[in-house]
Amino acid sequence: MTKSRMAPLCAGIIGLFSSTGLAVTASLLLALAMPGAATAHGVGYRISSKRAVTLEFYYSTGETMAYLEAKAYSPADEKNAFQSGRTDEFGRVSFVPDFEGEWRVVVKDEEGHMADAVVPVTSEFLSGVSENGVSAAVQSGFPQGVDLVLRALLGVSALFNIAVLARLRKCI
Template identity: 40%
Template sequence: MKYKKLTIYLWAIFFLLPVLARAHGVKGKISSGGIVVTAEYDTGEPMSYATVKISAPAAKLTFQSGRTDRNGRFCFFPDMPGEWKVVVDDEMGHRLDVPVSVNEAMELKTNEQTGRSSGSSLSKYKKALMGICIIFGISGVLFLWRGKREKNPSA
């Protein structure tokens, strides 16, 4: 009786072990066809590790986000034709907007497209706060100058 139970347990382990060993695996592949965006400053220096946000045509949410590599490059694979929007921001005031036109074959409509640099990446609230700070700074200098003048009337 003892050996019968042991035999059943061994057969169960023997049949279940291969199933547990093959739970699931991982595989990958290399494919071409992505769109590479390269961002650089006017001096030719790459925008290394800058934040990238990609918006799909007529979408409210961001399609993909990430950072450029040390050479200022970022690659993505579009999944629908249309006008895509790529925004590269180095978070120090430099921002690049690149429109990417993708055709039905999921390829660029032209070989190379260039983006334009936005004047400022500050939000309207940051701009308002900066304006208020400038006004208070100028007022402070004027009051300081006026206070010194009243204290010393010969000046």
């Protein structure tokens, strides 16, 4: 092969390498400029200025309903959970309502116990005007104190009244 025939071949090989090298260099620069851009989104966090509702769930024995399945339902969509997760060690669950109306929070354990809380969220609460509007409106499902004693007496009284009625019916 003569020298005049080798010259275009060498120029072609050098050209190929130099164009590949440029491409690799450009890719490296791009990767360095945007780390992780090819595999994941960038993430960040900030403290939310939105007001949250926090509920505490407990059994009638006083135990907290800790680490149990908890779901919050918005009045805008009562079938699909707005938020799904678990209560914390102290039986607490928090959610940030974005809609006015009655929110439901359901906490279930695996032994057939379920707490179903209804939280009325007002427009004042959403706009931040009302301080304690939500928490003051929510009532416990299980009676406490004097209310509990009165209900217990009412129950016993009802049972004995049934017995008296049954005896009277027999006498008549």
